[in-house]
Amino acid sequence: MPEGHTLHRLAKLHHQRFAGGPVRVSSPQGRFADGAALIDGRTLTRAEAWGKHLLHHYDSGVTLHVHLGLYGKFTESAVPMPDPVGEVRMRLIGAGRKGEPYGTDLRGPTACEILLAPEVDALTSRLGPDPLRRDADxxxxxxxxxxxxxxxxxxxxxxxxxxxxxxxxxxxxxxxxxxxxxxxxxxxxxxxxxxxxxxxxxxxxxxxxxxxxxxxxxxxxxxxxxxxxxxxxxxxxxxxxxxxxxxxxxxxxxxxxxxxxxxxxxxxxx
Structure with a gap:
C-alpha cells in the first residue's frame, strides 16, 4: 500500500497540473459515473493529501476523495490520451492555470467518491496528525x-x-x-x-x-x-x-x- 509521501507527491502534481481550471471527468469503467458527473466541467481549486487520502476540492463545494488501497494507481498521460485500457475508474483531463493539458487515469482504488464538506471534516477528524502537513500537531x-x-x-x-x-x-x-x-x-x-x-x-x-x-x-x-x-x-x-x-x-x-x-x-x- 502506498505510504503518505506518495499521496503528497500526487497531490502536488495534480495541483500543479489541474488546479485553477475546469476539468473533464469521466468513468470509462462506469462505477464512478454519478460522481464524475458532479465534478465534470467544474474548476479544481486545490489538491491536498492527508495521510493516505487524496482530496481534490472543487469550486462547487464538493470534494473528490481517493484512497488507493493495495491496488490503486494513477497513470499520468499527455493529451490527447489513448483509449482507456482495463478497468479505469476515473479519467481526469485538464490544463490548470498554465494552460498545458494533462490527463490521468485511476485504476483499482479502495475509494473513489464525492464528499460534501461535513463528510470531509468527519474523514480528517478521525485521522491522526500527518508528519507531512504543516498543520500537524x-x-x-x-x-x-x-x-x-x-x-x-x-x-x-x-x-x-x-x-x-x-x-x-x-x-x-x-x-x-x-x-x-x-x-x-x-x-x-x-x-x-x-x-x-x-x-x-x-x-x-x-x-x-x-x-x-x-x-x-x-x-x-x-x-x-x-x-x-x-x-x-x-x-x-x-x-x-x-x-x-x-x-x-x-x-x-x-x-x-x-x-x-x-x-x-x-x-x-x-
Missing amino acids: PDRAWSRISRSQRPLGALLMDQKVLAGVGNVYRAEVLFRHNISPYRPGKSLTRPEWDAMWLDLVALMKTGVRRGLMHVVRPEHDHGAPSYAPDRPRTYVYRRAGDPCRLCGTTVAHAVMDARNLFWCPTCQPG
Whole structure:
C-alpha cells in the first residue's frame, strides 16, 4: 500500500497540473459515473493529501476523495490520451492555470467518491496528525501513544494515531531509534517521541522530494543490496534472515495486526 509521501507527491502534481481550471471527468469503467458527473466541467481549486487520502476540492463545494488501497494507481498521460485500457475508474483531463493539458487515469482504488464538506471534516477528524502537513500537531499522537498499552509497532501503523505512516516507515524509524516494536506505547518517553516525530518529518519529506523512501543513513548505505533492484536500501524492512547492517544479528520477522513486522533483536532490545 502506498505510504503518505506518495499521496503528497500526487497531490502536488495534480495541483500543479489541474488546479485553477475546469476539468473533464469521466468513468470509462462506469462505477464512478454519478460522481464524475458532479465534478465534470467544474474548476479544481486545490489538491491536498492527508495521510493516505487524496482530496481534490472543487469550486462547487464538493470534494473528490481517493484512497488507493493495495491496488490503486494513477497513470499520468499527455493529451490527447489513448483509449482507456482495463478497468479505469476515473479519467481526469485538464490544463490548470498554465494552460498545458494533462490527463490521468485511476485504476483499482479502495475509494473513489464525492464528499460534501461535513463528510470531509468527519474523514480528517478521525485521522491522526500527518508528519507531512504543516498543520500537524504531534501532541495529538503523543497523547494517544503515551496512554496506550498497545505495542508501538501497532500504534505507528494506526491511521487514527498517525496518518500516512506505513510498513516501511514504521519498521525503519523504530530501528533508527533503537526501539523495539513490542514496547508498549506508554513506555515511550517524551524525548524519544519528539525525536521519532522529527525523524519521520525529515524522512517523509525526502520521500516526497525523491519519490522513493530513503531511510538508511549515508554512512550505512553500502554492503548488501536492497530487497528489490528499484528500491533504496533499508535497515530491516523485508530483510528477514539477513544480517543487520549495524551489528550482524539476524533480522527478525513476525506478524503484528496482520502486517509483516521486521526488526533487529540486538539493536532494538526489549
